[in-house]
Amino acid sequence: MNKSTSQERPMAVDRHTYRITGGVPLRGAVDASGAKNAVTKQLVATLLTDEPCVLHGVPRILEVDIVLGMLAELGTEVTWLGEHSVRVHTPKVTNTALSSMYSGVNRIPILMMGPLLHRSGETVVPLPGGCTIGKRPIDFHLAGLAQMGADIVDNPGSVKVSTTRLSGAHVTLPFPSVGATENLLLAAVRARGTTVISNAAVEPEIVDLILMLQKMGALITIDIDRTLIVTGVAELDGVEHHTVADRIEIASFAAAAVATDGRIEVRGARQDHLITFLNALRHIGGGFKETEHGLEFFRARPLSATDIETGVHPGFMTDWQQPMTVLLTQAAGTSVVHETIYEDRFGYAQQLSQSMGATIELTTQCLGATACRWHRRDFLHTAKITGVTPLKAADLVIPDLRAGFGYVLAALVAEGTSTISGTRYLERGYEQPVAKLAAVGAQIITEPV
Numbered sequence: 001m002n003k004s005t006s007q008e009r010p011m012a013v014d015r016h017t018y019r020i021t022g023g024v025p026l027r028g029a030v031d032a033s034g035a036k037n038a039v040t041k042q043l044v045a046t047l048l049t050d051e052p053c054v055l056h057g058v059p060r061i062l063e064v065d066i067v068l069g070m071l072a073e074l075g076t077e078v079t080w081l082g083e084h085s086v087r088v089h090t091p092k093v094t095n096t097a098l099s100s101m102y103s104g105v106n107r108i109p110i111l112m113m114g115p116l117l118h119r120s121g122e123t124v125v126p127l128p129g130g131c132t133i134g135k136r137p138i139d140f141h142l143a144g145l146a147q148m149g150a151d152i153v154d155n156p157g158s159v160k161v162s163t164t165r166l167s168g169a170h171v172t173l174p175f176p177s178v179g180a181t182e183n184l185l186l187a188a189v190r191a192r193g194t195t196v197i198s199n200a201a202v203e204p205e206i207v208d209l210i211l212m213l214q215k216m217g218a219l220i221t222i223d224i225d226r227t228l229i230v231t232g233v234a235e236l237d238g239v240e241h242h243t244v245a246d247r248i249e250i251a252s253f254a255a256a257a258v259a260t261d262g263r264i265e266v267r268g269a270r271q272d273h274l275i276t277f278l279n280a281l282r283h284i285g286g287g288f289k290e291t292e293h294g295l296e297f298f299r300a301r302p303l304s305a306t307d308i309e310t311g312v313h314p315g316f317m318t319d320w321q322q323p324m325t326v327l328l329t330q331a332a333g334t335s336v337v338h339e340t341i342y343e344d345r346f347g348y349a350q351q352l353s354q355s356m357g358a359t360i361e362l363t364t365q366c367l368g369a370t371a372c373r374w375h376r377r378d379f380l381h382t383a384k385i386t387g388v389t390p391l392k393a394a395d396l397v398i399p400d401l402r403a404g405f406g407y408v409l410a411a412l413v414a415e416g417t418s419t420i421s422g423t424r425y426l427e428r429g430y431e432q433p434v435a436k437l438a439a440v441g442a443q444i445i446t447e448p449v
């Protein structure tokens with residue numbers, strides 16, 4: 001059961017391209033949005049109860065619309081209560097098979113397996129997609145659910161699962177996968193008996209999911225050594241929950257402040273979710289200051305090179321890698337970024353080198369502190385970035401969400417006017433990126449495609 005799914009189907013077309021004139025220091029304040037990678041899972045968690053749930057701090061991004069569309073197909077009533085607050089209520093699951101329209105769209109349908117098994121005893125979910133960053137199999141998800149008593153049938157493009165009742169099990173994940181941890185949590189909270197998830201991921205977004213589940217009545221312990229212990233309960237209640245701020249968006253704006261030698265306050269930014277990022281930022285010459293409403297980011301001294309290795313929390317997030325790589329083009333000396341989460345997450349660097357003049361060399365070697373899972377496997381997963389390089393404006397095509405902000409940042413740094421297409425990828429995960437960047441002085445306009 002090693003279904004792998006690397007290509008994301010965008011479910012949308014570009015609404016516009018961006019024209020960005022770079023070289024302007026960004027100054028001002030923006031509000032952090034709620035985290036895409038928390039709220040989408042929390043929306044799935046609402047399927048665990050037949051009572052209404054209210055989520056606040058919900059970002060108005062394409063990804064949220066897609067997940068709400070999926071829920072509506074299953075019988076969920078969706079009501080927006082305000083710009084960022086949504087009420088979701090699934091009194092009855094009216095449909096247990098999510099349509100193939102959602103095949104290859106995102107990682108969310110596979111997370112619905114546990115809740116739908118509890119509500120209906122069976123479900124068919126389409127296989128997930130992801131970004132063009134690696135194979136992204138779902139073997140850990142399926143093996144864990146099978147251990148908990150799910151019968152799994154692989155069909156082309158979808159997975160059918162059924163059970164009389166899920167039971168607790170001791171699942172040891174081969175790698176602390178975010179999605180597999182969430183999947184098993186969502187299955188375990190209403191399973192019979194106790195589930196232990198060893199080698200679990202404990203990202204802040206997962207902790208936020210746990211907080212929401214706990215409010216719903218779930219019994220979950222976060223034990224030492226990445227171990228989650230879940231005592232199943234028969235039913236869960238409705239909940240009101242405020243989604244955690246998006247630490248990827250916050251780091252993106254921090255990188256923009258430092259790269260353009262400006263000063264940006266991100267309201268709602270939390271230091272405790274950014275410790276590793278802030279260390280890296282400080283190493284290269286960036287600074288931060290706590291403010292009444294969040295954190296302010298700026299350049300503290302001329303930027304210099306550093307070495308970074310992405311890793312599972314509390315390590316340096318793989319989703320911070322792209323803005324940081326662009327930022328390092330503006331740091332003196334040669335930096336190394338060793339990507340250990342995904343095997344193919346530097347594809348975007350080619351356009352930066354070829355079109356914008358960045359000096360980025362990719363290698364298959366592990367140049368970090370440790371040999372990672374991609375050691376001797378022929379994946380270009382380490383980047384050597386030499387700066388300071390004045391970037392040239394260019395026409396860029398965004399290949400995936402996080403690379404998208406990297407390109408926007410490169411355009412903000414470059415002299416001249418760049419055009420960026422593929423903006424649908426960026427807008428899937430960043431709320432109002434154009435308005436927010438314009439609010440801090442970026443010369444960015446949209447043009448219809």
Ligand code: EPZ
Pocket residue numbers: 036037107131134135136137138139140141142175176177178179180201318319341342343401402429
């Ligand atoms: C989540 O993906 C995020 N996506 C990703 O953000 C993020 O980069 C990633 O976690 C790591 O932090 C969402 O939350 C929707 P994983 P996920 O399972 O859960 C391997 C973004 O731009 N693996 O932790 O899919 C996998 O191939 C996205 O917002 C298996 O081998 O990530 C990868 O190498 C991009 N088998 C590693 O584990 C499995 O069954 C980590 O993946 C599962 C995972």
